[in-house]
Amino acid sequence: MGKIAFIGAGNMARAMIFGLIESGVSAADIIGTTASEASAQALHDATGIATGTDNQHAVASAETVILAVKPQKMRDVCQALQRVSGLENKLFISVAAGITSDSMAHWLGNPTLAIIRSMPNTPAQIQLGAIGAYANANTSAEQRDTAHRVLSSMGLAVWVEAEAQIDAVTALSGSGAAYVYLFCELMQNAGEQLGLSADISAQLAAQTFKGAGAMLVDSQITAKQLRINVTSPNGTTEQALKVFANRQLDAIVLEAMSAANQRSQQLAAELGSQE
Ligand SMILES: NC(=O)c1ccc[n+]([C@@H]2O[C@H](COP(=O)([O-])OP(=O)(O)OC[C@H]3O[C@@H](n4cnc5c(N)ncnc54)[C@H](OP(=O)(O)O)[C@@H]3O)[C@@H](O)[C@H]2O)c1
Known part of the structure; x- marks a missing residue:
């Protein structure tokens, strides 16, 4: 896959770097930049x-x-790269939330660039x-x-066919770890x-x-079937699930994810509106 440059090397980028090295990419083929010399040295170490x-x-x-800097830094970082020659032959992969591929291409100064926009979640930090x-x-x-191999270094990578679907990915898995924690x-x-x-309660819940x-993940059995399998008629689980159903947990989950989806759309509009 040739040489790989990481621009920004916080937790997310580090997870990718470790994942890539573990998957057989030579450390000699990766370069990383940070804002400060101290961070750069720490990254090397x-x-x-x-x-x-x-x-x-x-x-x-x-x-x-x-591109793994904070979304608010993307415009400045991309614009400063316009002067680099040969951008049209490179592949850009962004992990920044809320920045559209069009905004990146615009800031990089070339609408014909190959750009991948991705949305990881925090378990990517442990390659899950x-x-x-x-x-x-x-x-x-x-x-x-190439992008699939790079992104798979952080866990499961799936492709969506329309960029607008990234907002739904954000609402589902991007923010989803927090729903699980809640x-x-x-x-x-x-x-x-x-x-x-x-x-004891904390240990058993976790x-x-x-x-x-x-x-x-391992059994290939659907969530619905696994739920049915543990729900004996007139048993304890059934009593609990009836309460969730009566309180319309499905509607609550849909409302919550719709709110996240909407906020993702708003953030993309706000961050992308900078010229
Ligand atoms: N963390 C997550 O769970 C998560 C989930 C989904 C998406 N993301 C996305 O991943 C991206 C990075 O998040 P993070 O949590 O890894 O951030 P982070 O820990 O704050 O790291 C940001 C990195 O960018 C570097 N940086 C800042 N300005 C730079 C510049 N001008 N040139 C080069 N490097 C620069 C920083 O260097 P210094 O250390 O020197 O300041 C630091 O290494 C964000 O866009 C975020 O949306 C993160």
């Missing part, structure tokens, strides 16, 4: 890759460029991310394969109210998510 603070140099030396990605029309099949927290609290110690999640 942690990963063994070449690091620095010169974005133009890093991009010039790479075929694939991962759920990542949705969109490839703009300028991206070749080979570049898409539900876990609520189960913990309820366990305590039912007489368990805080410690392990229930880990175990149920592993069965869901």
